[in-house]
Amino acid sequence: MSVDKDTVNKIARLSRIAISDAEADKMVGELNGILAWVEQLGEVDVTGVEPMTAVIPNKLRLRDDVVTDGDVRDKVLANAPAKEGSFFGVPKVIE
Amino acid sequence: MSELTKLGVAAIRSGVAAGDFSAVEVAEAFNSNVANAKALNAFIVETPEKAIEAAQAVDADRAAGKPLGKMAGVPIGMKDLFCTQGVQTTAASHILEGFVPTYESTVSANLWNAGAGMLGKLNMDQFAMGSSNETSYFGNVISPWRRNDGSNAALAPGGSSGGSSSAIAARLCPAATGTDTGGSIRQPAAFVGISGIKPTYGRCSRWGVVAFASSLDQAGPMARDVRDCAIMLEAMAGFDPKDSTSLDLPVPNWEAGLNSDLKGKRIGIPREYRLDGIDEDIASMWDNGIAWLKDAGAQIVDISLPHTKYALPAYYIIAPAEASSNLARYDGVRFGLRDLPEGAGLQDMYAATRAAGFGEEVRRRIMIGTYVLSAGFYDAYYTQAQKVRALIARDFHNAWVSCDLILAPTAPSAAFGLGEKNADPLSMYLNDVFAVPASLAGLPAMSVPGGLSKEGLPLGLQIIGKALDEQAVLNAGLAIEQRSEFTAEAGEWW
Numbered sequence: 001m002s003v004d005k006d007t008v009n010k011i012a013r014l015s016r017i018a019i020s021d022a023e024a025d026k027m028v029g030e031l032n033g034i035l036a037w038v039e040q041l042g043e044v045d046v047t048g049v050e051p052m053t054a055v056i057p058n059k060l061r062l063r064d065d066v067v068t069d070g071d072v073r074d075k076v077l078a079n080a081p082a083k084e085g086s087f088f089g090v091p092k093v094i095e
Numbered sequence: 096m097s098e099l100t101k102l103g104v105a106a107i108r109s110g111v112a113a114g115d116f117s118a119v120e121v122a123e124a125f126n127s128n129v130a131n132a133k134a135l136n137a138f139i140v141e142t143p144e145k146a147i148e149a150a151q152a153v154d155a156d157r158a159a160g161k162p163l164g165k166m167a168g169v170p171i172g173m174k175d176l177f178c179t180q181g182v183q184t185t186a187a188s189h190i191l192e193g194f195v196p197t198y199e200s201t202v203s204a205n206l207w208n209a210g211a212g213m214l215g216k217l218n219m220d221q222f223a224m225g226s227s228n229e230t231s232y233f234g235n236v237i238s239p240w241r242r243n244d245g246s247n248a249a250l251a252p253g254g255s256s257g258g259s260s261s262a263i264a265a266r267l268c269p270a271a272t273g274t275d276t277g278g279s280i281r282q283p284a285a286f287v288g289i290s291g292i293k294p295t296y297g298r299c300s301r302w303g304v305v306a307f308a309s310s311l312d313q314a315g316p317m318a319r320d321v322r323d324c325a326i327m328l329e330a331m332a333g334f335d336p337k338d339s340t341s342l343d344l345p346v347p348n349w350e351a352g353l354n355s356d357l358k359g360k361r362i363g364i365p366r367e368y369r370l371d372g373i374d375e376d377i378a379s380m381w382d383n384g385i386a387w388l389k390d391a392g393a394q395i396v397d398i399s400l401p402h403t404k405y406a407l408p409a410y411y412i413i414a415p416a417e418a419s420s421n422l423a424r425y426d427g428v429r430f431g432l433r434d435l436p437e438g439a440g441l442q443d444m445y446a447a448t449r450a451a452g453f454g455e456e457v458r459r460r461i462m463i464g465t466y467v468l469s470a471g472f473y474d475a476y477y478t479q480a481q482k483v484r485a486l487i488a489r490d491f492h493n494a495w496v497s498c499d500l501i502l503a504p505t506a507p508s509a510a511f512g513l514g515e516k517n518a519d520p521l522s523m524y525l526n527d528v529f530a531v532p533a534s535l536a537g538l539p540a541m542s543v544p545g546g547l548s549k550e551g552l553p554l555g556l557q558i559i560g561k562a563l564d565e566q567a568v569l570n571a572g573l574a575i576e577q578r579s580e581f582t583a584e585a586g587e588w589w
Binding site: 003007008011012013014015016017018019027030031033034035037038039040041042044046049050051052053054055056058060061063072075076078079080081082088090091092093 | 193194195196197198295296297310336339340342343402404405408409411412419423426427428429430431432433435439440441442443444445446447449450453458459461462463465466469475476478479480481482483484485486488519520521535536537562
C-alpha cells in the first residue's frame with residue numbers, strides 16, 4: 001500500500017496537524033518509505049496467533065467506587081493557555 | 096573537578112552516612128559541574144536550589160540520628176519526561192514549553208522520598224522519539240566523548256535519554272532517570288560508556304511520566320556501574336495504584352542480591368542478532384562478553400529468536416499508533432502552547448497549535464500512527480503488528496527453555512556524529528535493532544560497557560532476562576563489569 005498527496009492531507013486532517021503543500025509533498029516520500037519497510041510484516045504467518053494485549057500478564061484492578069480526589073479546579077486550570085474565569089477558553093464554536 | 100563528583104551513588108550514600116562529607120558538599124560540587132558544562136546542553140532547566148534543599152534535609156536527618164533513605168544525599172538528574180511539581184516539564188517539546196506540573200510523578204516522588212535531590216531536568220529527544228537527541232526543541236545534547244582521530248566532531252549521546260547519558264558520562268550527576276520505549280535507556284548508556292537498566296514492564300509506575308507508547312514505556316536508572324543501578328532501581332520501583340499496568344509485587348532487594356558468580360546460569364546467544372555485515376568492533380566485543388560470562392561460571396548456548404527481523408517494523412507501527420492516541424491531548428486548550436490564527440475556529444486552532452508545537456519527527460510519527468489506525472488499514476497494519484509482537488514474545492518464551500539470560504550487543508555501532516543519520520528516518524530507526532525486541536516483550540534488559548571501538552568510543556553489551564528477573568540481569572552485568580576493566584573516560588573539553 002502506498003499513499004499519495006491527497007491521502008497525506010487526509011491523514012494530516014485526521015491528526016489535526018496543519019501542513020503546507022511543500023510539507024505534504026515531502027511527507028509522501030517519507031511515509032511511503034516507512035510503509036514499504038513495515039510491509040514486510042505481511043510475510044509473517046500469523047495463523048492462529050492472537051494479537052498481544054498485555055506484555056506481562058496482569059489483572060486489571062477495580063477500586064472501590066468512591067470519590068478519591070476533586071476540589072482541584074485551580075490546579076487543573078493552572079496551565080491553561082487561555083482561561084476565562086473558572087473555565088477553559090476556546091474560540092467560538094457555535095454560530 | 097572536585098573529588099566528590101568522581102563518586103557514584105553507593106560511595107556518596109555511604110560517605111554521607113559515615114560523615115566523611117556532608118550531603119550539601121556533594122550537591123554543591125555537582126551543581127558546580129552542571130553550571131560549568133553548558134556546552135553539552137544536557138539540561139533544559141537547572142535546579143541547584145532543589146539539590147541543596149534535599150541535601151540539607153538529609154544532613155539534618157543524619158544529625159538528628161534519623162534513618163536515611165536508599166538514595167540519601169545523592170543528587171541526580173531527572174529526565175524531562177517526568178512531571179516535577181513546580182518545575183517546568185516539557186518532554187523537550189515546544190508544545191509543553193512553560194508547562195509547570197501541579198503534581199509529582201510517582202517515580203520522581205519515590206526518589207525524593209529516598210533522599211535523592213534534583214540537579215535539574217535533563218534534555219532528551221522530543222517526546223522520547225529519537226535515538227540521537229537531535230529532535231529536542233531545546234537543541235542537541237552533545238556527547239562528552241570524541242573520536243581519537245583528532246577530528247573533534249560532535250557526537251550523539253544516544254537517545255532518547257541523551258541528556259541523562261551525557262550528564263553522567265561528564266560527571267554532572269552520579270546517576271539519572273531514563274525511560275525506555277524501544278531502547279532509550281540502553282542505547283544512550285552504550286554510547287557513553289555507562290550502565291542502564293530497563294526493568295520488566297510494570298515495575299516502575301508510569302503515573303506522571305509524559306506518555307509516548309503506553310504499552311512499551313518503562314522508566315529505569317542510568318548510572319556509572321551496576322551496583323548504582325541496582326540501588327536506584329530499588330528506589331524507583333514499586334506498586335502504584337494510579338497506574339493500571341503497575342505490577343502489584345514487592346520490590347526485591349536487588350543490591351543485597353548482587354552476586355557475580357554465574358555457576359549454573361545458561362547464557363543464550365541469539366544467532367539472528369549476528370547480522371550480515373555486523374561491525375567488526377561490535378562482533379569482537381560480543382565475543383569478549385561471551386568469554387567473560389564463561390569465566391564467571393556460566394554455560395553458553397546457541398539460541399534462535401526467529402522473528403527478530405520483524406521486531407523493528409512491528410515497533411514502528413505499534414509505537415506511532417499509541418503515540419498518535421496519547422498525543423491527542425495536546426490541543427491548545429488545557430495546557431501548553433496555543434496557536435490561534437486570526438479568525439480561526441476550534442478545529443483550525445487545534446491544527447495550528449499542533450503544527451507549531453510538535454517537532455518534525457513527532458509529527459511524522461503521529462501521522463504514521465493515525466494512518467495505521469485509520470478505517471480500512473487497522474487490521475492490515477496494527478492488528479498484524481500486534482500478532483507479530485505476540486510471536487516475538489513467544490520467541491523469548493521458547494528460548495527460556497534452554498537459557499536463563501541472553502547476551503547481545505546493545506547497538507549495532509559506536510556513537511555516530513550529530514547530523515550523520517538525519518537524512519533518512521529509517522537509518523536512524525535501525526539503530527534500535529537489538530534493543531527493540533526486549534521492549535516489545537516487556538522484558539528486563541540492561542546495557543553495560545563492553546569495550547572501546549577502534550575510534551576510542553564506548554560500546555555496550557546488552558543482557559536480556561526473563562520477566563521479573565532483574566536480579567539475574569544485574570548479576571550478569573556485574574560479572575561483565577568485573578572483567579571488562581572498562582575505565583575509559585571522556586577527556587574534559589567542555
